[in-house]
Amino acid sequence: MQIGPFVLPNNVFVAPMAGVTDRPFRQLCRQFGAGYAVSEMVTSRKDLWKSLKTSRRANHEGEPGPIAVQIAGTDAAMMAEAAAYNIDQGAQIIDINMGCPAKKVCNKWAGSALMQNETLAIEIAEAVVATCTPRGVPVTLKMRTGWCDTEKNAVVLAKAFENVGIQMVTVHGRTREQGYKGFAEYDTVSAVKAAVKIPVVANGDVDSPEKALEVLRRTGADALMVGRAAQGRPWIFREIVHFLATGEHLAPPLVAEVKRALLEHLQDHYGLYGELTGVRSARKHIGWYVRGLPGGDEFRDHMNTLETAELQSLAVADFFEAMASRMERMPKAVLGLTPEMVLETME
Numbered sequence: 001m002q003i004g005p006f007v008l009p010n011n012v013f014v015a016p017m018a019g020v021t022d023r024p025f026r027q028l029c030r031q032f033g034a035g036y037a038v039s040e041m042v043t044s045r046k047d048l049w050k051s052l053k054t055s056r057r058a059n060h061e062g063e064p065g066p067i068a069v070q071i072a073g074t075d076a077a078m079m080a081e082a083a084a085y086n087i088d089q090g091a092q093i094i095d096i097n098m099g100c101p102a103k104k105v106c107n108k109w110a111g112s113a114l115m116q117n118e119t120l121a122i123e124i125a126e127a128v129v130a131t132c133t134p135r136g137v138p139v140t141l142k143m144r145t146g147w148c149d150t151e152k153n154a155v156v157l158a159k160a161f162e163n164v165g166i167q168m169v170t171v172h173g174r175t176r177e178q179g180y181k182g183f184a185e186y187d188t189v190s191a192v193k194a195a196v197k198i199p200v201v202a203n204g205d206v207d208s209p210e211k212a213l214e215v216l217r218r219t220g221a222d223a224l225m226v227g228r229a230a231q232g233r234p235w236i237f238r239e240i241v242h243f244l245a246t247g248e249h250l251a252p253p254l255v256a257e258v259k260r261a262l263l264e265h266l267q268d269h270y271g272l273y274g275e276l277t278g279v280r281s282a283r284k285h286i287g288w289y290v291r292g293l294p295g296g297d298e299f300r301d302h303m304n305t306l307e308t309a310e311l312q313s314l315a316v317a318d319f320f321e322a323m324a325s326r327m328e329r330m331p332k333a334v335l336g337l338t339p340e341m342v343l344e345t346m347e
Helices: 023-031 052-057 076-090 111-116 116-134 154-162 188-195 209-219 237-246 254-273 275-290 296-303 309-328 332-336 339-346
Strands: 010-013 036-043 067-071 094-098 139-144 168-172 200-203 223-226
Touching: 010 023, 010 094, 010 168, 023 036, 023 154, 023 254, 036 052, 036 076, 036 094, 036 200, 052 094, 067 200, 067 209, 076 116, 116 139, 116 154, 139 154, 154 188, 168 188, 168 254, 188 200, 200 209, 209 237, 223 339, 254 275, 254 309, 275 296, 275 309, 296 309
Parallel strands: 010 036, 010 223, 036 067, 067 094, 094 139, 139 168, 168 200, 200 223
Antiparallel strands: none
């Protein structure tokens, strides 16, 4: 799998998610096997580039390459300028956001709302490519199948984007109208793959190794992008990569490994956001990790009352140490069960 001059280690990527795929989360996913990671979307509004929120999103300190930054906006010239700015900040790949379904984004005619205005969407892609190409920076683009079920224009746009120099396109198998509801469909992704020669990435509802294989077979896509399924389960990337390569399931992580990964993630998170904001924004990540685990709901409620990084980290360590102790007392026969069956046994 290759984007411009960059050869990627595999074709299982972590999707850009606002409020989630910050630098600590991207690095965590890559440590667990993600072959590629794209930043949260960065606004094309120049007046916001120096804001704390945007500066955090544009922080790539210590991040391994290629560094991919997603930009969002509605004006071709502003998007081109945003691309140049982010390249100056270290971006090696620029990704254009035409897939975000959030109302606050679409109400400003950015994100997936751009799919309603094909002329503007193509102008933006062309302007960004014109800025990036002389600097040797590939441009990619993420979109949906269309605005609504009766207006699926992903194939038409994908052809136009390829013609202006976009080097990879990701298609989430839902319309903007769907948001994240219902189920992703892959026929449109397959049609896009058949219509263009550039790499196509399939996104939407990839939540297990089996589903990953199914989506690749159904779409013929070159790669997969995993989003919500990686929240609290970053090791899903190595599970998928292993399954695609061998047809066999990788053993689930040990409790000690999950504990270590989460605690290291928290320290990196605090370092980026500072203690006050870091403790509060880390709560969602911790909640995802313990979701579905015995005592997880109660622990999450308790954890949400803690206001310091030290107390939060200690609580996490204690929770997983207690879980490890419970695992040690379980019958050896449990070791051959699936993670879901193990949880049932623990309950």
